[in-house]
Every structure is written in structure tokens, then in C-alpha cells.
Amino acid sequence: MVGYAFMGAAHSQAWRTVNRVYDLPARARMVLVAGRDPGKVAEAADRLGWEEHTTDWRELVARPDIDVVDICTPGDSHAEIALAALAAGKHVLCEKPLANTVAEAREMAAAAAVARAGGARSMCGFNYRRVPAVTLMRQLVADGRLGEIRHVRASYLQDWIVDPQFPLVWRLRKDLAGSGALGDIGAHIIDLTQYVTGQRITGVSAVTETFVKERPLPAESSGLAAQADGAAAATGPVTVDDAAVFVARLDGGSLATYEATRFATGRKNALRVEINGSLGSVAFDLERLNELEFYDATRPTAEQGFSRILVTEGEHPYLSAWWPPGHIIGYEHSFTHQMRDFIEAVATGVDPTPSFAEALQVQLVLDAVVRSAERGSSWTDVEPTLATVAA
Numbered sequence: 001m002v003g004y005a006f007m008g009a010a011h012s013q014a015w016r017t018v019n020r021v022y023d024l025p026a027r028a029r030m031v032l033v034a035g036r037d038p039g040k041v042a043e044a045a046d047r048l049g050w051e052e053h054t055t056d057w058r059e060l061v062a063r064p065d066i067d068v069v070d071i072c073t074p075g076d077s078h079a080e081i082a083l084a085a086l087a088a089g090k091h092v093l094c095e096k097p098l099a100n101t102v103a104e105a106r107e108m109a110a111a112a113a114v115a116r117a118g119g120a121r122s123m124c125g126f127n128y129r130r131v132p133a134v135t136l137m138r139q140l141v142a143d144g145r146l147g148e149i150r151h152v153r154a155s156y157l158q159d160w161i162v163d164p165q166f167p168l169v170w171r172l173r174k175d176l177a178g179s180g181a182l183g184d185i186g187a188h189i190i191d192l193t194q195y196v197t198g199q200r201i202t203g204v205s206a207v208t209e210t211f212v213k214e215r216p217l218p219a220e221s222s223g224l225a226a227q228a229d230g231a232a233a234a235t236g237p238v239t240v241d242d243a244a245v246f247v248a249r250l251d252g253g254s255l256a257t258y259e260a261t262r263f264a265t266g267r268k269n270a271l272r273v274e275i276n277g278s279l280g281s282v283a284f285d286l287e288r289l290n291e292l293e294f295y296d297a298t299r300p301t302a303e304q305g306f307s308r309i310l311v312t313e314g315e316h317p318y319l320s321a322w323w324p325p326g327h328i329i330g331y332e333h334s335f336t337h338q339m340r341d342f343i344e345a346v347a348t349g350v351d352p353t354p355s356f357a358e359a360l361q362v363q364l365v366l367d368a369v370v371r372s373a374e375r376g377s378s379w380t381d382v383e384p385t386l387a388t389v390a391a
């Protein structure tokens with residue numbers, strides 16, 4: 001694994017847990033973690049459960065006893081690490097968004113296709129697909145329970161940079177993050193809604209805004225709970241969007257709205273999706289991730305209404321291995337489910353999803369949003385790809 005902070009900890013928890021929960025055709029061994037700071041990576045290896053540590057990620061790629069490279073770094077290093085790992089025949093799990101630019105994502109998808117011919121598999125970490133209520137939503141849509149899909153309403157709301165004194169961490173720098181709220185959290189709702197509906201975004205009209213244009217430099221370029229460097233008076237420019245809002249058309253005929261912001265005061269990690277079809281609707285909120293609201297318009301009129309499904313039954317996706325009904329699960333389980341599916345796919349020689357090609361398609365949507373916003377919200381088609389949203 002490369003990177004050992006937020007996602008590094010979440011992925012480590014999942015790698016540690018997955019074989020204890022699920023019966024799988026292969027076992028994960030946590031061999032080597034890479035970081036840049038020798039002291040911190042040693043401490044992280046010990047705390048997170050890795051056998052060895054290194055300050056050079058190239059060691060992971062070179063080691064013959066390593067089969068899988070898990071990339072948990074900011075987007076500016078995804079392409080370089082993934083391309084090297086794929087060229088060395090490693091299976092690759094790469095955090096989202098796949099890359100910082102379409103050009104990088106295209107190169108990664110092409111490399112993944114070549115590596116696949118040699119047996120190396122790859123996957124992008126859109127983990128919210130593996131929240132059981134989200135997977136159930138997809139099943140309901142696929143089973144026709146919602147009929148023809150007309151509306152997709154998605155928002156991902158956070159508030160961790162409302163304070164203008166919050167420092168200029170890597171997520172606020174285009175050179176490191178590619179984009180702001182758009183790529184960081186907007187990418188999740190783009191992937192999730194396309195996954196759930198089986199439809200792809202064909203065009204967008206967007207607005208973006210950077211509300212706070214200058215911020216204090218951080219004590220160190222760390223994650224969501226960073227501190228400003230009190231000793232230094234220096235500030236730097238915010239070079240990404242703070243918020244992105246767009247309308248879209250999907251290829252199945254539905255209309256969609258998307259909102260991604262880190263300025264929704266009071267909203268911590270509110271990923272919300274509502275889908276309306278001719279026969280019913282579903283609604284999901286990540287802050288209540290064990291629940292799915294379902295409206296079945298085929299029921300007798302007198303009995304109609306949104307019902308709250310507590311998605312904890314053994315027959316619900318992923319849940320047979322966890323707790324008795326009603327004993328809820330949390331955020332970290334989506335990563336365990338991701339590792340379960342990844343290990344199973346790799347060990348049985350099938351392609352895990354979402355593929356790099358699917359993640360490239362998300363990148364093309366992000367790019368269309370940026371281009372639309374730059375041109376006064378003018379309608380912008382998403383460049384088509386050959387990638388299909390996997391069944």
C-alpha cells in the first residue's frame with residue numbers, strides 16, 4: 001500500500017478484516033507500506049498492521065512477493081504509481097478519482113487493458129457502491145421495481161473548509177488534487193448514480209465557485225483535520241473549486257441534478273441520492289447508511305408511502321457475513337466489501353469493478369463539468385468512451 005493516512009487507515013482496516021469475515025479463495029497478507037517520511041511510515045506500519053515499511057513506493061513494484069499494489073495517495077501520484085505497478089504485472093487498486101486529468105486517466109485505462117491481457121487486474125476505489133443500501137438500490141432498479149427512471153437527484157455535502165482560516169491542504173491545490181469538491185466528492189455521486197441507474201451522463205451544464213480564494217499555509221500538507229501554521233503569516237491561493245453544481249442528461253432519458261460542496265454548513269458527510277421512476281422511488285443518505293427509503297407505486301393507493309428498509313438482513317448485499325438483523329454496520333464496512341470483491345475477482349480471474357475504464361468515464365464527466373463552468377455554463381457533451389457500467 002502507498003500512503004498511510006485517511007484512506008491508508010481505511011484500507012488497512014479492510015485488508016486486516018476481510019478474510020476474518022468472508023470466506024474467500026485467497027488470503028490478504030499485508031506485506032509492505034510505503035510513505036515519504038521514515039519515522040511516520042514506520043509508526044504507521046506498526047499501528048495499521050503492515051509487516052514492513054519503506055520510503056520508496058518503487059520497492060513495492062519491484063518486489064516479486066507482492067501481488068497487489070493499493071494506491072492511497074493524492075491524485076498527483078496515482079498515474080505514475082499505477083502505470084509502474086501494472087507494467088510490473090501487479091494487480092492494482094487505486095483510490096478515486098482515478099487521476100488528476102483525462103490524459104492521465106486515459107493512459108491508466110489503456111495500461112490496465114494491456115496488463116489485463118497478462119492477467120493483472122485493476123479497480124478504482126469508488127467504495128460507496130459497496131454500501132449495502134446502495135447495492136440494494138441498484139438491484140431494485142435492475143429488477144425494474146422503479147420502472148422507467150426519470151429523475152436522479154444527487155448531492156454530496158460537507159462543511160470542513162467553511163472557516164476561511166482552515167489551511168491550504170493538498171485538497172485545495174489543483175497541482176495535487178486535480179480539482180476541488182468536484183473531483184473529491186462529486187466524483188463519488190457521479191459514479192454512484194451511474195452505477196445505480198445503469199445509465200451514463202451524456203452532457204452537463206455547470207457552475208463552480210471558489211468562495212475563499214486565499215488561505216493560510218498548513219503546518220504540513222495533511223488531511224481533513226489539518227492545522228494552520230500559526231508561526232507563519234504566509235497564505236496561498238486556493239486553485240480548485242469549493243463547490244460545483246450541475247444539471248445533466250443520462251443516456252437512458254433521465255434528467256439529473258448534482259451538487260458537491262464543502263461549504264454546506266452543518267453537513268458533515270451527507271451523500272444523498274434520490275431516484276424517481278415510473279413505478280417507484282428510492283432515497284439514500286450516507287449519514288443513515290443502514291437505511292433505504294423505497295416508494296412502491298404499484299401498491300394499493302391506500303397503502304402507498306415511503307417505507308424505510310433497514311438494510312441489515314442476511315439476504316441483503318454483503319450482510320450475510322456480518323451481524324444478526326438490526327445490528328447495524330458503518331462507513332468502514334464499505335471498504336471491507338471493496339476488498340472482498342477485489343480479492344474474489346483477482347483470485348478467480350475476473351475483472352473487478354469499477355474498472356479503470358469506468359473510472360476514466362467518470363473523469364470525462366468531471367472534465368465536461370469544468371469546461372462547461374469555464375464557458376458560462378454552456379451545454380457540454382461528455383466525450384463517449386467504450387467503457388460500460390458493469391452489470
Ligand SMILES: NC(=O)c1ccc[n+]([C@@H]2O[C@H](COP(=O)([O-])OP(=O)(O)OC[C@H]3O[C@@H](n4cnc5c(N)ncnc54)[C@H](O)[C@@H]3O)[C@@H](O)[C@H]2O)c1
Nearest residue numbers: 003004005006007035072073074075077095096097222223
Ligand atoms: N473512497 C473514499 O471515500 C475516499 C475518501 C477520502 C479520500 N479518498 C482518496 O484517497 C486518496 C488519498 O486521500 P486521503 O484522504 O487518504 O489523503 P491523506 O492526506 O489523508 O493521505 C495521503 C497519504 O499519501 C501520502 N503521500 C502523498 N504523496 C505521496 C507520494 N508522492 N508518495 C508516497 N506517499 C505519498 C501522504 O504522506 C499520506 O500518507 C485520494 O485520491 C482521495 O481522493 C477516497
